[in-house]
Amino acid sequence: QSALTQPASVSGSPGQSITISCSGSSSDIGTYNLVSWYQQSPGHAPQLLIFEVNKRPSGVSNRFSGAKSGNTASLTISGLQAEDESDYYCCSYAPGSTLVFGGGTKLTVL
Amino acid sequence: QVQLQESGPGLLKASQTLSLTCAVSGGHISTGDFYWTWVRQPPGKGLQWIGYIHHSGAVHSNPSLTSRLTISVDTSNNLLSLRLSSLTAADTAVYYCARLGWIFGVVAGADYMDVWGKGTTVTVSS
Numbered sequence: 001q002s003a004l005t006q007p008a009s010v011s012g013s014p015g016q017s018i019t020i021s022c023s024g025s026s027s028d029i030g031t032y033n034l035v036s037w038y039q040q041s042p043g044h045a046p047q048l049l050i051f052e053v054n055k056r057p058s059g060v061s062n063r064f065s066g067a068k069s070g071n072t073a074s075l076t077i078s079g080l081q082a083e084d085e086s087d088y089y090c091c092s093y094a095p096g097s098t099l100v101f102g103g104g105t106k107l108t109v110l
Numbered sequence: 111q112v113q114l115q116e117s118g119p120g121l122l123k124a125s126q127t128l129s130l131t132c133a134v135s136g137g138h139i140s141t142g143d144f145y146w147t148w149v150r151q152p153p154g155k156g157l158q159w160i161g162y163i164h165h166s167g168a169v170h171s172n173p174s175l176t177s178r179l180t181i182s183v184d185t186s187n188n189l190l191s192l193r194l195s196s197l198t199a200a201d202t203a204v205y206y207c208a209r210l211g212w213i214f215g216v217v218a219g220a221d222y223m224d225v226w227g228k229g230t231t232v233t234v235s236s
Contacts, residue, residue, distance in 0.1 A: 003156070032217065032219055033217070034213065034217075034219050034220065034221055036221070036222045036223070038157075038223070040157075044228075045206055045226040045227065045228055045229055046149075046157065046206070046223070046226060047226070048222055048223060048224045051211070051221055051222035051224075052213070052221060052222070057222075057224060089156060089157050091157075091159075091223075093219040093220045093221075096170070096173070097170040097219070097220070098159070098170060098172065098173070099147075099159040099162070099220055100159065101149075101156060101157045101158065101159060102156070103156045104156040104157065
């Protein structure tokens with residue numbers, strides 16, 4: 001069970017858009033539309049941002065959007081705000097009824 | 111509104127067994143089509159999925175931990191539990207419990223973790 005691959009860090013200026021990629025395989029992201037994204041601020045538990053590739057839970061800003069192409073999922077944050085500075089993790093359902101997380105991406109708002 | 115609260119020993123020695131509980135409040139652990147999962151995060155590192163369980167008893171776990179792991183639910187007391195044996199320093203982490211949504215249909219599977227506990231820190235000393 002290999003972790004999904006995310007960039008270690010991304011950065012952007014307020015108001016800009018950024019995209020975080022999450023690369024998996026044909027067995028996980030490529031097979032299942034069960035990709036979720038989580039935001040984690042230092043010292044806090046993760047919070048659900050996106051599920052089933054591109055669905056937002058109630059209460060999550062529409063500045064957050066998800067997509068998938070082949071074995072790679074992505075999270076886009078538009079209209080970047082200082083409060084978006086956090087760690088972001090992707091997660092996918094995987095063979096053997098398992099779950100696998102990405103290594104996490106640290107977003108810096110310049 | 112469902113809330114989760116982890117509790118555990120905090121500090122353990124290598125080779126010992128870790129026992130954690132997660133108290134579910136604001137809803138019953140056997141209500142709905144939810145599973146319950148454990149996730150951990152070593153200091154300064156990313157999230158690692160540990161395993162999940164349904165109130166029926168169906169369990170799935172991370173293959174790297176299966177031989178040392180026991181996950182259970184106590185529906186009478188609304189508790190989720192984790193036991194991890196033969197601890198090493200690599201098991202030092204913040205341990206979270208979370209509610210796991212499930213999707214049913216032609217393609218069924220684990221969908222999202224929408225309610226999380228605040229986490230409990232476990233340190234394994236050598």
